[in-house]
Amino acid sequence: MDILNDAQRMVAEDGTHHILLTAPAGTGKTGTLARRIARLVEKGMAAPEEILCLTFTNKACREMEHRIQEYMGEKGQGVSVKTIHGFCYELIQAEADNPENRYVNLSVWDEEDCRELMDDILEKWNTRPGNERQMIRNSRYFFYDVDKAKRWLLERNRYTGEAADYLAAMNAISPNPFNVDKNRARAEMAASYDRQLHSLGGMDFNDILIGALHLLSDDGCRRRWSSRFRYLHVDEMQDMSMLEYGIVLQLASQARVLLAGDYFQTIYEWRGSDPIQLIQRFTREFHPEVYTFTENYRATPLLLKAAEGYLRNAFSKDIPDERSSVSSVREGQGEPVVIHPAFETLDGEARWIIQCIEFLVHKQKKLQEAEQGKICILCRNNAYNERLEEAFTLQLNQLKADGSGRWDFIRFLRIGEEKLYRKREVKDVLAALHLAVNPFDNNSARRLCLNWGKGIGEATVKKILSSDYRKLGIALSDFLRPDVLRYADTYGTLLQALDEGRLTVFDVESTGTSTSTDEIVQLAAVTLNRDGQVTARFNRMVKPSGPVGESEKIHHISDERLKAEGEPPEKVFADFLAFTSNHILAGHNVSYDIHILMSQMRRLGMDPVEIPAWVDTLEIFRRYYPELKNHKLEYLGEVFKVHHKSSHNAYDDILATAEILMYAVNHHLRPERDARRACISPYVSLFMPMARIVQDISRMSWKQNPNALIGQVISQLNMDEYFTQHGKTRERQHLEELKRCAEAYPDYGRPPQDVLQEYLAMTALDAGDEILWQSGQAGIPIATVHQAKGMEFDFVFMAGMADENFPSFGALKAGMLMEEKRLFYVAITRARKRLFISWNIQSSRFGDAGASRFIANLPKDTVIVLQAPQGRT
Numbered sequence: 001m002d003i004l005n006d007a008q009r010m011v012a013e014d015g016t017h018h019i020l021l022t023a024p025a026g027t028g029k030t031g032t033l034a035r036r037i038a039r040l041v042e043k044g045m046a047a048p049e050e051i052l053c054l055t056f057t058n059k060a061c062r063e064m065e066h067r068i069q070e071y072m073g074e075k076g077q078g079v080s081v082k083t084i085h086g087f088c089y090e091l092i093q094a095e096a097d098n099p100e101n102r103y104v105n106l107s108v109w110d111e112e113d114c115r116e117l118m119d120d121i122l123e124k125w126n127t128r129p130g131n132e133r134q135m136i137r138n139s140r141y142f143f144y145d146v147d148k149a150k151r152w153l154l155e156r157n158r159y160t161g162e163a164a165d166y167l168a169a170m171n172a173i174s175p176n177p178f179n180v181d182k183n184r185a186r187a188e189m190a191a192s193y194d195r196q197l198h199s200l201g202g203m204d205f206n207d208i209l210i211g212a213l214h215l216l217s218d219d220g221c222r223r224r225w226s227s228r229f230r231y232l233h234v235d236e237m238q239d240m241s242m243l244e245y246g247i248v249l250q251l252a253s254q255a256r257v258l259l260a261g262d263y264f265q266t267i268y269e270w271r272g273s274d275p276i277q278l279i280q281r282f283t284r285e286f287h288p289e290v291y292t293f294t295e296n297y298r299a300t301p302l303l304l305k306a307a308e309g310y311l312r313n314a315f316s317k318d319i320p321d322e323r324s325s326v327s328s329v330r331e332g333q334g335e336p337v338v339i340h341p342a343f344e345t346l347d348g349e350a351r352w353i354i355q356c357i358e359f360l361v362h363k364q365k366k367l368q369e370a371e372q373g374k375i376c377i378l379c380r381n382n383a384y385n386e387r388l389e390e391a392f393t394l395q396l397n398q399l400k401a402d403g404s405g406r407w408d409f410i411r412f413l414r415i416g417e418e419k420l421y422r423k424r425e426v427k428d429v430l431a432a433l434h435l436a437v438n439p440f441d442n443n444s445a446r447r448l449c450l451n452w453g454k455g456i457g458e459a460t461v462k463k464i465l466s467s468d469y470r471k472l473g474i475a476l477s478d479f480l481r482p483d484v485l486r487y488a489d490t491y492g493t494l495l496q497a498l499d500e501g502r503l504t505v506f507d508v509e510s511t512g513t514s515t516s517t518d519e520i521v522q523l524a525a526v527t528l529n530r531d532g533q534v535t536a537r538f539n540r541m542v543k544p545s546g547p548v549g550e551s552e553k554i555h556h557i558s559d560e561r562l563k564a565e566g567e568p569p570e571k572v573f574a575d576f577l578a579f580t581s582n583h584i585l586a587g588h589n590v591s592y593d594i595h596i597l598m599s600q601m602r603r604l605g606m607d608p609v610e611i612p613a614w615v616d617t618l619e620i621f622r623r624y625y626p627e628l629k630n631h632k633l634e635y636l637g638e639v640f641k642v643h644h645k646s647s648h649n650a651y652d653d654i655l656a657t658a659e660i661l662m663y664a665v666n667h668h669l670r671p672e673r674d675a676r677r678a679c680i681s682p683y684v685s686l687f688m689p690m691a692r693i694v695q696d697i698s699r700m701s702w703k704q705n706p707n708a709l710i711g712q713v714i715s716q717l718n719m720d721e722y723f724t725q726h727g728k729t730r731e732r733q734h735l736e737e738l739k740r741c742a743e744a745y746p747d748y749g750r751p752p753q754d755v756l757q758e759y760l761a762m763t764a765l766d767a768g769d770e771i772l773w774q775s776g777q778a779g780i781p782i783a784t785v786h787q788a789k790g791m792e793f794d795f796v797f798m799a800g801m802a803d804e805n806f807p808s809f810g811a812l813k814a815g816m817l818m819e820e821k822r823l824f825y826v827a828i829t830r831a832r833k834r835l836f837i838s839w840n841i842q843s844s845r846f847g848d849a850g851a852s853r854f855i856a857n858l859p860k861d862t863v864i865v866l867q868a869p870q871g872r873t
């Protein structure tokens with residue numbers, strides 16, 4: 001993208017208005033956004049950190065980051081380019097100290113783990129007597145129902161996680177009177193799914209949005225985040241759900257907002273996107289300047305005519321006027337779309353595609369053998385991709401047998417089913433890393449124990465996860481902590497420290513919520529004796545490097561006071577380490593406090609030798625009182641009638657924390673000690689080896705990057721050896737791939753634990769489908785249209801284009817034809833030079849369904865239909 005055209009320049013340089021940019025495929029929306037961001041910084045209208053750019057897939061993020069850095073160099077690293085889920089997750093993590101944060105210390109579960117939990121719930125429900133009529137068999141569809149119901153509730157601001165609310169949502173979504181019983185059952189199961197997920201230490205993708213929205217509904221939090229951004233960009237806005245728009249809205253109070261996209265590329269309506277409503281609301285609420293682009297830089301004039309003609313025929317009157325003036329900047333007319341009528345077999349179709357590629361390279365000399373990346377094979381779904389890949393292999397082998405060597409350069413690369421981060425062995429490695437970040441992550445503990453714990457079987461794990469253990473405040477993850485095993489007691493370390501007067505409750509106040517960049521302004525601690533009486537106090541003010549800003553509203557410590565009373569952080573921290581030497585630290589949501597303390601010490605070059613041992617009252621109360629409506633310190637204070645009130649002053653808060661801690665000690669931890677020991681002691685030696693490994697990784701995680709940690713997990717679990725011995729080459733390759741990708745993961749000099757947290761969230765949110773796209777492996781990609789969105793190729797082959805395959809049978813059944821029509825548009829607009837369309841009579845699920853109905857919408861003068869083979873028409 002060399003020189004911007006006039007319309008593009010106007011968008012790139014308009015830093016004063018809100019902007020709505022709607023433009024057809026290939027007109028340079030994404031490129032212009034990247035250019036605009038560079039211009040805003042160049043002209044001093046914003047610092048890189050004041051610009052947020054949201055896209056919808058990780059692939060799109062990486063593409064955008066790449067383009068921004070191309071235009072801005074290293075400075076571009078400061079721009080936040082995130083998926084909406086990635087951004088919301090970052091917000092939840094950064095607000096770890098916010099008492100409103102319901103999702104603190106929870107790990108993101110990927111869709112597979114959530115489905116597994118759903119399977120468990122369905123199984124238990126379906127085997128309950130009297131449930132024959134309400135049986136729900138398919139967890140996939142049920143998961144989809146729950147997802148939809150959750151979104152329905154959220155959009156109406158009614159989500160509480162209660163069955164009654166779910167029932168209202170289910171009845172609204174499927175109001176069929178025959179569904180009444182079923183909806184009731186579904187609602188109960190949905191609520192039970194939420195409860196169990198959270199009690200197991202997990203959150204799903206919807207929870208990420210819920211958590212962020214909830215936090216942003218608080219004035220202080222909203223101000224903090226919205227004041228960060230002066231410019232907010234959303235690319236591919238047609239894919240944004242109204243819920244996601246709600247989040248953008250909260251962030252936009254001080255920012256200029258730009259939404260860019262193309263209604264006709266909406267392909268995620270099934271996930272809740274609704275571009276028409278979105279544009280209406282955005283127009284009403286922001287009065288944006290509206291821009292459109294009409295110069296297409298991608299396709300040849302003939303291909304552009306085919307695509308725009310397709311739209312007119314497929315959508316008739318719904319096409320806006322300005323679309324008719326779209327023109328291609330490319331020279332010459334280009335060549336028509338080639339349509340090959342039905343082949344008898346998939347093999348025939350595959351062979352023809354191979355022959356076309358060879359023809360383009362050797363006869364027509366349109367591209368070099370090494371330029372396979374300029375070609376793409378597009379199909380409607382993964383299943384077809386898989387079958388096509390097999391057919392390609394077979395045909396290529398047959399063709400290569402002629403010994404001519406002219407087929408040898410062809411190599412196909414199926415993108416579809418890579419899903420690196422969903423491979424069992426990869427998830428095992430990641431489970432160990434999850435435990436390093438969140439020691440209460442029971443799901444990861446379960447995976448690691450069952451797959452790699454010698455002698456640990458299903459029965460043992462089931463027993464530990466049972467309600468007998470739960471009632472005693474014991475979780476499976478406890479068995480992966482050597483200190484717990486040493487005492488055969490989850491709370492042994494705590495009780496021992498208390499008995500010996502070595503338990504210190506502590507809390508910090510800071511300039512903000514970011515553990516990586518904010519600074520501590522107050523550090524308070526009290527040491528307790530066995531009866532919970534205070535035996536020593538520590539309460540110091542710490543001088544930050546800059547003003548406290550907005551954070552003063554929370555902790556009420558002014559710059560003036562810090563000037564007068566504040567001491568250098570190095571001195572306070574060193575004194576604190578001496579004060580707590582050999583102590584166990586306790587606090588409410590204390591991992592935040594430890595995290596910021598460790599991070600700031602590191603920033604000051606005071607690398608702590610050992611991370612102190614700690615216990616968290618939040619976790620203790622979550623375990624013993626899961627039914628409480630929340631576990632905030634203030635609320636616990638009310639429920640358990642403690643004397644000291646929490647007030648956001650570190651010293652008051654620790655006294656309140658010490659009181660509720662003593663409540664738990666006196667009501668549960670001491671009286672139930674023997675019962676816990678009886679539960680844990682039979683398993684001490686069984687779990688100890690794995691517990692030691694987890695402890696090592698956990699220690700390393702404060703100092704090493706994800707790549708080094710991954711290497712360490714693989715070696716400590718002897719995974720390489722195991723897979724070599726068992727001839728599992730693919731598994732070894734996946735681990736290599738995991739290491740390679742982690743090596744490329746940027747840390748931008750941030751503290752290792754922060755990088756690790758973000759890395760793990762990325763692997764949960766992104767299945768890793770697109771890893772092959774970026775790995776630079778030579779080959780012709782076989783991809784689904786969804787995967788190829790936003791990309792372009794000189795030569796595109798659309799294979800399997802039979803009706804009932806495209807549009808898909810499922811979409812036809814669900815009446816989602818419009819979405820399929822748009823998907824077809826996305827497919828044909830990926831081509832720069834030539835487009836080939838083919839199918840075979842076995843393409844569709846139920847036999848010969850004829851050509852895709854969408855092909856007929858391509859204008860006649862833009863296509864060439866080849867002769868039907870073997871007398872077919």
Ligand SMILES: Nc1ncnc2c1ncn2[C@@H]1O[C@H](COP(=O)(O)OP(=O)(O)OP(=O)(O)O)[C@@H](O)[C@H]1O
Pocket residue numbers: 001002003004005008023024025026027028029030031032262265297298789790791792829
């Ligand atoms: N002003 C320009 N000069 C030269 N090339 C350009 C210009 N604008 C866009 N292009 C090229 O046009 C192609 C399409 O651009 P881009 O991917 O940004 O389009 P888009 O509108 O985002 O497409 P889609 O909607 O399909 O995602 C790219 O190859 C880009 O480099």
